[in-house]
Amino acid sequence: MEASVYLWDRQLVENAQGNQEDRIVAFKKDGVFVHFYNPGNDDDKIIGGTLSIVEEGHKRLLEWKPNEANLPADEIDNEHDTQVLSGSSSAVVGTEVQDCSTGQEISSEMRCPPSNEGKESSDPEWTVVNDSGHSKSNSVDHESFELAMDAVPSSQSSPETTVPNYAFSVQLQEIRYIKRSNKGLGWPYIVLEMRDGGTLPTLHFHHKGCKKFLKIVETYVPTAPSTKYPRTIEILQDNPNALAQSFDELNLFGADTSGQHHHPGAFAKKLIQDPVTTAFSGFSKVTNFLQDMLNPAETMPQSRPMHERASVMNEDATEAVGAGRIQIKQDDSSGGFELITCAQLGPRCDPLRGQPLDVETWNNHKDEEGRIIDPDGIKEIIFRGGIEPVLRKEVWKYLLGYFEWNMTQAEIKSYKKDKEDDYYRMKLQWKSISADQENRFSAIRDNKCLIEKDVTRTDRTRIFYEGNENISLKLLNDILMTYVMYNFDLGYVQGMSDLLSPILEVLAGEVDAFWCFVGFMNIVQHNFDVNQMGMKTQLKNLRVLIQFLDPKFWDHLVDKESSNLYFCFRWLLIRFKREFSFEDVQTLWEVSWTGLPCPNFHLLICLALLDTEKQKLMQPECGFTEILKHVNDLSGSIDLEATLRKAEGLYLQLVTCKRDLPETVKDILGLNK
Amino acid sequence: MAAQRATNNAAQGKICQFKLVLLGESAVGKSSLVLRFVKGQFHEYQESTIGAAFLTQTVCLQDTTVKFEIWDTAGQERYHSLAPMYYRGAQAAIVVYDITNQDTFARAKTWVRELQRQASPNIVIALAGNKADLANKRMVDHEEAAAYSEENGLLFMETSAKTAMHVNEIFLAIAEKLPKNEGGTNRPRPEVDITQSNPPGGSKGCCSSH
Ligand SMILES: Nc1nc2c(ncn2[C@@H]2O[C@H](COP(=O)(O)OP(=O)(O)OP(=O)(O)O)[C@@H](O)[C@H]2O)c(=O)[nH]1
Ligand SMILES: [Mg+2]
Numbered sequence: 021m022e023a024s025v026y027l028w029d030r031q032l033v034e035n036a037q038g039n040q041e042d043r044i045v046a047f048k049k050d051g052v053f054v055h056f057y058n059p060g061n062d063d064d065k066i067i068g069g070t071l072s073i074v075e076e077g078h079k080r081l082l083e084w085k086p087n088e089a090n091l092p093a094d095e096i097d098n099e100h101d102t103q104v105l106s107g108s109s110s111a112v113v114g115t116e117v118q119d120c121s122t123g124q125e126i127s128s129e130m131r132c133p134p135s136n137e138g139k140e141s142s143d144p145e146w147t148v149v150n151d152s153g154h155s156k157s158n159s160v161d162h163e164s165f166e167l168a169m170d171a172v173p174s175s176q177s178s179p180e181t182t183v184p185n186y187a188f189s190v191q192l193q194e195i196r197y198i199k200r201s202n203k204g205l206g207w208p209y210i211v212l213e214m215r216d217g218g219t220l221p222t223l224h225f226h227h228k229g230c231k232k233f234l235k236i237v238e239t240y241v242p243t244a245p246s247t248k249y250p251r252t253i254e255i256l257q258d259n260p261n262a263l264a265q266s267f268d269e270l271n272l273f274g275a276d277t278s279g280q281h282h283h284p285g286a287f288a289k290k291l292i293q294d295p296v297t298t299a300f301s302g303f304s305k306v307t308n309f310l311q312d313m314l315n316p317a318e319t320m321p322q323s324r325p326m327h328e329r330a331s332v333m334n335e336d337a338t339e340a341v342g343a344g345r346i347q348i349k350q351d352d353s354s355g356g357f358e359l360i361t362c363a364q365l366g367p368r369c370d371p372l373r374g375q376p377l378d379v380e381t382w383n384n385h386k387d388e389e390g391r392i393i394d395p396d397g398i399k400e401i402i403f404r405g406g407i408e409p410v411l412r413k414e415v416w417k418y419l420l421g422y423f424e425w426n427m428t429q430a431e432i433k434s435y436k437k438d439k440e441d442d443y444y445r446m447k448l449q450w451k452s453i454s455a456d457q458e459n460r461f462s463a464i465r466d467n468k469c470l471i472e473k474d475v476t477r478t479d480r481t482r483i484f485y486e487g488n489e490n491i492s493l494k495l496l497n498d499i500l501m502t503y504v505m506y507n508f509d510l511g512y513v514q515g516m517s518d519l520l521s522p523i524l525e526v527l528a529g530e531v532d533a534f535w536c537f538v539g540f541m542n543i544v545q546h547n548f549d550v551n552q553m554g555m556k557t558q559l560k561n562l563r564v565l566i567q568f569l570d571p572k573f574w575d576h577l578v579d580k581e582s583s584n585l586y587f588c589f590r591w592l593l594i595r596f597k598r599e600f601s602f603e604d605v606q607t608l609w610e611v612s613w614t615g616l617p618c619p620n621f622h623l624l625i626c627l628a629l630l631d632t633e634k635q636k637l638m639q640p641e642c643g644f645t646e647i648l649k650h651v652n653d654l655s656g657s658i659d660l661e662a663t664l665r666k667a668e669g670l671y672l673q674l675v676t677c678k679r680d681l682p683e684t685v686k687d688i689l690g691l692n693k
Numbered sequence: 694m695a696a697q698r699a700t701n702n703a704a705q706g707k708i709c710q711f712k713l714v715l716l717g718e719s720a721v722g723k724s725s726l727v728l729r730f731v732k733g734q735f736h737e738y739q740e741s742t743i744g745a746a747f748l749t750q751t752v753c754l755q756d757t758t759v760k761f762e763i764w765d766t767a768g769q770e771r772y773h774s775l776a777p778m779y780y781r782g783a784q785a786a787i788v789v790y791d792i793t794n795q796d797t798f799a800r801a802k803t804w805v806r807e808l809q810r811q812a813s814p815n816i817v818i819a820l821a822g823n824k825a826d827l828a829n830k831r832m833v834d835h836e837e838a839a840a841y842s843e844e845n846g847l848l849f850m851e852t853s854a855k856t857a858m859h860v861n862e863i864f865l866a867i868a869e870k871l872p873k874n875e876g877g878t879n880r881p882r883p884e885v886d887i888t889q890s891n892p893p894g895g896s897k898g899c900c901s902s903h
Contacts, residue, residue, distance in 0.1 A: 046814040075814060239811055470769065473720035473741075480738035514719060514741050514769040552774060586778070589744035598743065645762060649747045 044075040047236050051227035052084060054186060067186065071223060071233065073240060074189075080240050082212075083189040084223065188220055192241045192255065195220075198234065200251040210234075365569075368673045370665055374404035376607075382411055390429030392418060399614040406607040412526045419613040420523075420539030422532070436531075443531045446505040447498060464504075467512045471500045478517040482602060484525045495524055499534045506538065513548040516541070518597045522605055543613075547593050558592050559585045561688045562623050568685050569627060569670065576638050580647060587651040588626055595622060599629075604660040611664060617671050619690040628666035629658065706756035709873050713761045713864075714780045716804045717789035718797040719768030722823040725854035726789065727765045730864055735855050742767045745779060752861075752868050759868040761785075780808060785817040785867045790838075792822045792851060793830040798838065805845060817870045819848035819863055826853040 052071040069086040197213040208230040212220040225233070234253065237243065246252035381401065387393055395418070407415050417423045422439075423432055450464065458465055475497045479485045485492050499520060504512050520537045527533040546554025562585055567574045577583050590598055595612065597605055612622055630637070633654065637647055671689070674681060678691050686692045715723040724746065725739050731750045746765040751758055764779040766772075780786060786808055790801035801820060808818055820842050822833060835851060842849035848866050852859040 044815060470719065477720075477738050477740050479740075513771045514767060515743055517741075518743075548771065550771065586744070586775075589775075593743055598740075645747050648745070652746060 046073045046075055046240075047233075048072040049225075049227075049229050049233060050087075051225070051229075053224040053226050054084065054086075054221045055224060066224075068226075069187075073192070073236065080192045081189050082192050082195065082237075083187070084221075085187045186221070190214070190220065192237065193257065195255050197246055197249060198237065198253050198255070199249055200230070200234070202251065365673050366676050368669045371668045371672065372404075373661055373665060374401065376406040376408045377401045377411060377415065378408050379411060382415065390432065391427065392425040395425040399616055402610055403614040403616040407610050409603075409606075412606065412610070413528065413532075416523070416526060416536055416610065416613075417532060419610060420536040421542065422535040422539050439535055440531045443502065443534050447502045449505045450501050463508075463511070467504045468501065470512050470514065471497055471504075471517070474512075474514060474517040475500070479521045479602070482521075482525070485521070492524065495530050495533070496520060499524065499530060499537060502534060503537065503541070507541070507545070510545060510548060515548065515594045518594045519544065522597070522602060522609070525602075526606065540609075540613075544595060555589065555592060558623065559588065561620060562588060562592075562626055564684050564688060565623055565627055566630070568682065569674075570631070570634075573630070573634055573638065577647075580642065581644050582647050587648040588630075590652070591626055591629070592622070596625070599655050599658055600660055601656065604658075608660060608664075617668065618675075620688050621667065621671065623688065624667040624670045625663060627670055628663045629654070631666060631670075632658075632663065706754075706758060707873070708758045708760060709871070710760045710762060711784045711868075711871055712764070712782060713785040713787065713867065714764045714766065714783040715787050715789060716766060716776060716780065716808070717768055717787075717821075718791070718794075718800040721768065721789045721791040721794075721797050722854045723768060723787075723789050724765050726787070726821065726823060726852060726860055727763055729854045729857055729860045731763070733857075735857075737855075741769075744772075745775070750864070752865055754865075754868055754873075757873050759871070759873075761864065761868075776807075777811060780812045780816075783812060783816060784871055785819070786812065787819045787821050787863065787867070788847075789821045789823050790833065791824050792833045793824055793827050795832045798822075798833045802841070805847065809845070815872075817848070817867055818845075819850070819867050821859075821863055822849075822851040823854060825851040825858055826856045 049071045050068075052069055054067045054069065067086050069084050071082070071084050074081040074083055194215055195212050196215045197211075199211040199213065201209045207224055207226050209222050209224040210230060210233075211222050214220065237255075238253070242256040243253045244256055246254040248254075377398065382398070385392055385394055385398055392398060398415075399419075402415070402419070418425055423435070427435065450468075453461060453464060458468075475493055478496065484490075485496070496517060500512055500517060503516070519540055520533070523536050523540065524533040527536055544554075546557070548554070563574075563583070566577070566585075574583070577585070596608055600608060608625075612625075615621075618624075633650065636642065636650060642650065674685065674689065675691065678686070681691065683692070715727060717723055719741065724742050725735060727746070727748055728734050728736065728739065731748045742765055744767060748763045748765065749760060750763065751760045753759070764783070766776055766779050786804075788801045788804045788808070790797040792798075805818060805820070808816060820838065822835070822838050838851075839849055841847075848863065848870065850859040850863045850866070852863055854860060
């Protein structure tokens with residue numbers, strides 16, 4: 021980082037500023053005061069000024085300059101001052117918005133007696149200024165001044181006192197902490213602590229805008245609430261890849277499942293600062309550490325390059341323990357976890373795949389009344405080889421939970437009748453909404469609109485959905501609309517049409533397809549949560565697995581700012597629907613619907629895919645965008661059978677050392693039962 | 694056909710790389726615009742975008758080769774929370790609406806507002822009123838959108854990914870408006886002397902897709 025201007029003399033600051041044309045004043049706030057303590061006089065000077073955020077080339081500067089023709093505070097109309105100070109403190113406001121209010125602007129403009137009557141408040145005070153860098157100066161809001169003034173000393177020094185020409189200009193990145201004053205202490209002020217430990221003069225927001233200022237700072241630099249100080253935000257060191265940063269801002273992995281509210285980075289930071297002590301005193305926290313690693317942007321002391329961090333982690337934590345083959349175990353009651361290294365996993369085998377479930381085998385698994393005997397055996401066959409296409413139509417109903425395995429044919433007949441009625445009842449609900457009604461029913465309208473948009477562009481190259489008058493399009497539409505009525509809280513979300521399309525083509529009947537779709541949605545509906553919770557959880561679990569199974573690859577991803585695993589988003593959201601041929605998607609889905617060999621097997625499929633592509637993904641020039649592009653472009657060229665074998669191989673590798681796996685991994689794969 | 698306007702003197706120029714993001718309501722034609730610009734194609738049944746797609750395309754101005762890194766996002770509101778990842782650090786954005794749908798224009802305005810608030814302050818924003826070929830179904834006035842763009846300092850064109858109308862033009866207009874010193878403000882790239890590296894696309898001139 022370039023050294024910042026960190027000057028106290030206004031002239032110097034101005035001189036040091038680059039070419040005015042290269043400077044873009046992005047934000048400007050008048051009425052920000054520096055209270056200058058004058059030791060000789062034992063009183064304070066209050067200097068009104070302007071705080072701005074300026075872009076100068078690549079630099080983001082925070083600047084404070086005294087107002088032109090600034091006056092020492094003591095030249096202010098005394099009456100005003102008195103008025104201010106006699107303001108009632110009883111009205112001190114608890115809310116952030118109000119406690120910023122004040123009626124004073126101590127600047128040249130103040131010399132005109134303010135007319136209090138009828139003056140409209142001219143908020144917002146933050147003016148987004150255009151490229152010319154000129155900002156409309158904010159007029160003063162002369163609201164009644166009702167703040168406790170204890171925190172603000174009055175200034176009664178003699179007019180002769182010279183007020184030094186202070187100003188500063190610092191890069192935002194050089195600031196480490198922004199500490200906010202407590203609520204209710206008069207106007208808000210902030211203390212800026214620099215990375216080098218120094219502080220800038222306290223900035224007093226006599227007018228509203230402190231909170232807004234902080235908000236704006238947050239849009240310019242990565243920040244996090246400080247763990248060290250209350251009411252303080254910490255400016256993290258710049259992450260050159262803003263993409264990764266912003267994804268982390270979404271806090272994709274921030275869901276603190278442990279319910280702890282410690283700063284996730286705290287342990288990691290300590291570990292890096294003092295690896296040995298921390299590591300040995302904190303082994304019980306090894307999983308916390310891993311957990312912490314789930315949040316790299318917040319966790320990593322960003323001053324350290326990622327590769328350095330990785331090596332610290334390897335040498336001092338993992339390997340210090342792993343090299344000596346020490347196993348650190350803790351009983352589960354304490355909530356601790358053990359640390360085991362990858363080296364302790366056995367070799368990975370390449371399991372055989374089998375033949376698809378055929379008609380004969382299927383029929384042999386039915387008793388005379390039509391119940392399916394040994395459904396587990398059937399699932400095992402399907403897991404190993406899929407289903408022959410002609411059988412899918414029948415078997416999927418069981419796999420997706422539409423039919424129960426132990427239903428007789430007679431039971432199925434009446435059950436189907438019920439389900440049919442149920443379907444048409446729900447279909448009628450949306451069908452019978454009149455156009456007039458719809459005008460006042462935006463929720464239905466929106467869903468309808470989204471579905472229409474997607475139906476016209478789902479798998480239209482397949483014969484089944486070809487052409488504009490195709491009945492399948494109508495079915496696709498109607499089933500999705502009926503699903504909206506079935507699960508109104510969720511509604512239609514993009515991606516669902518992709519999940520329905522193969523089901524409708526296989527089942528070929530509206531009602532059956534609907535209920536099978538419901539069965540599939542029951543498995544994946546959290547992928548479509550409004551808050552993205554389901555996706556977050558999955559990505560987080562995938563992350564745990566990668567970290568454990570392939571730490572080297574993981575380090576690479578961290579290094580390439582891809583640790584958010586966002587490139588797997590499409591894989592997970594629609595269960596690889598866009599990655600494989602239609603035929604392969606059917607096989608993949610039926611394999612995964614068996615629930616074998618473990619929960620979250622699809623995450624092991626992700627791992628298998630990544631493992632296959634690892635060489636390419638780990639090329640040094642392969643960054644965030646390249647990784648995403650490469651993964652997107654895999655579509656249509658993946659060998660399904662090889663992928664399934666590899667995924668199962670990973671599973672077997674893990675399950676053979678089941679007792680030694682970290683709890684998190686066991687939880688994900690359901691090995692704790 | 695992909696973006697044209699290859700000029701020979703570009704060979705003496707520099708390469709600038711810019712990140713451009715496409716935003717806008719679902720099905721307004723973001724992916725179609727990118728496909729037209731990058732590959733010169735149009736797919737009537739262009740599938741919806743899940744997550745995001747990344748493409749690159751290079752255009753040549755007088756003395757500069759501009760390489761766009763294009764992020765095409767998913768339009769549905771449900772995936773809105775992912776958008777900041779893509780427009781963060783973008784030097785340019787195309788906010789797309791569908792001229793046959795008033796709601797998409799309203800949505801475009803909210804995107805513009807969000808970009809003005811949250812994206813890099815000097816981001817170049819272009820507004821594209823797409824599906825201009827469907828003039829008989831028009832619901833958004835050209836004048837209204839033009840006036841709005843004027844007020845907000847946006848580049849504005851009505852486009853058609855289907856007929857290719859104004860597709861290259863809007864990208865070129867953005868390329869022209871972007872500051873060419875050091876390849877953009879937020880993600881500086883070292884200037885590459887084009888004489889030392891093979892211009893992408895070889896004999897096709899220096900404009901090609903990747
Ligand atoms: N007539 C016409 N149709 C278009 C045009 N551009 C796109 N379309 C059609 O509009 C539909 C949606 O286009 P997409 O490019 O997928 O839209 P999108 O904005 O990428 O949508 P999401 O990925 O869901 O955000 C497709 O069926 C296109 O064929 C156009 O210029 N004219
Ligand atoms: Mg798209």
